[in-house]
Amino acid sequence: MGMRKGLEYVPRRASDLVMEALTDTRVVVVNGARQVGKSTLAEVVLRQSNGGQARFLDDPGTRAAAAADPVRFIRHDDLMLIDEVQRVPDLWLAIKNLVDREPRPGRFLLTGSARLLSLRSLPDALPGRSETIELWPLSQGEIDGGPDGFVDAAFAIGGDLRADPHELRRADYLQRLMRGGFPDAVRRATPRRRERFFEAYLADVITRDVQQVADIERAGDMRRLIALLAAQTGGLVNFSRLANDLSITAPTVRSYVEILETIYLVRLIPAWSSGATARAIGAPKLIFVDSGLAASVATGAVAEPPVGGLLEGFVLSELARQLTWSNAKARLYHYRDRDQYEVDAILEDNAGYVIGIEVKASETIRAEDFNGLRHLQRRLGAHFRAGYVLYCGSDSLSFGDGLACLPISALWTTDARA
Incomplete structure (x- = not known):
């Protein structure tokens, strides 16, 4: 064979x-x-x-x-x-x-x-x-042997979903996002050895994969663009601002980002809107397919890596992995409107039911962390299935009908069959 x-x-x-x-x-x-x-x-x-x-x-x-x-x-x-x-x-x-x-x-x-x-x-x-x-790279459930059933459980159970208390804290989640899911990176025993893997991976991507799909004359521009994108991972993509920062044209930036999507380095998360949310802003968000690579590049690019954005990218990429095998046929979006309401992740199934997810890098939760989710709940009514704030604490708590906070680990420890 x-x-x-x-x-x-x-x-x-x-x-x-x-x-x-x-x-x-x-x-x-x-x-x-x-x-x-x-x-x-x-x-x-x-x-x-x-x-x-x-x-x-x-x-x-x-x-x-x-x-x-x-x-x-x-x-x-x-x-x-x-x-x-x-x-x-x-x-x-x-x-x-x-x-x-x-x-x-x-x-x-x-x-x-x-x-x-x-x-x-x-x-x-x-x-x-x-x-x-x-x-995709390995999910946290594949690494840990967990069920990875959050998406299906969220649609099936809605706002009553609760997760078992977990020992993970903020520092533990940051370690996981910096490890990422590439099998060779997961197997490496120390952050230093993983860093060597990410450096070699990025060099390979630029010299081999990018050249396979496009004739890029200035590889340095592509490398700088990757660094800028990593430094703002989880944020809206502003092609004009990126073009100004790189001194190249906005169409060139768009074509470069498309190449990075083509070779599975990044993923654009489209904006979500419905007739009930007409003031939505249409710019996409960008995440890296692997959170470890994003953290490695961002750490080398800026003095203070964007912990909140990196953690959001980590959560969104775990959701995207689950959508490839979940029974719920859903798509991943983000939401932001002109009234400054935003929700980090929107899951919408084929029947039009919506799950809203906010990501917080703190170990405590405040009522105002649910403002964007409550806004969507008011607008969507019965089509709003549930809203969750995923955070770095350990408890699952109700914040009203259809709203709850859950530890981020609920993504991979929740069993949809339970």
Whole structure:
């Protein structure tokens, strides 16, 4: 089967999604950032699928063979894993032709580390034949062996949701966000060793991944932009201000941010509005896909890293991970309006029900911490399912009908089945 040795595997929730998709879908794509564990996950799935063939396109000889004769390269009888498939775009057409001629499920398991043009066109090239599963860095529940069930529990239970008291305090949460979720960073024993990982990761991203998706003449501009974004993580993206700070044009900044999204370094969180909240501001928020990388870059960029913004980014990225496997089909937004009401995270499901989440970096809660959530509750009425303030304390407390404060650890310790 060509399995590579030396795998250290933390069980991933995405593996069940991949296995399920392979039972009824011809082509399954696992997509995500560099070094989040896509190859390892795919190899484990291949092993659990009673075998198959594996092709790794980071090997120069394998890559040359794929480019020279794509049709022969993909010829097989069972499941074929092709790792880093974006390296040989010509494989797409060959795969499409093969799965059209032989339309049985579970033919190809593909991994990619960028939303490249070829990957973006996959739904068009393979309509009804493919499914893409997004793999993020490890969640806190995957690291701890916790249930990671907050999103489903919030929609199911609403404002009555409570979490078990937890021993974690502000310093513990900051340590977790600085560790992040890249498997290689989590395994490293000291902050100093993790810092070396983040430095090498960022250098790799700029010299390899960015160059793969765009012809960037001034890599220094991209590096400075990443530093500016890390220093204001969790904040609204102001392209004009970033352009002024970098002495480049706003359209160039937009294209650079789009590249950083394409290679899964950052994620834009769109603004949320409804007919009941017409005064909403439409600028997106930006978070880093990995909080540890964001903290590392921010610490090197500014004298006082934005602890509140980094913690908010940490929470939003945990929510985004859960949305890839939750039963609740919901989308992640943020809310801010011209009357200065804001809510850090909005989850809206397909039925239009809304969960509001505020993030506080303190160990105590005040009534005014719920101002934005109360505003939304008044505006939305029955469609407001619940509002939570997630904070660095240990207690779960009610702040009125449908409103509660919970420890941040509720994100990964809550079991939706309880």
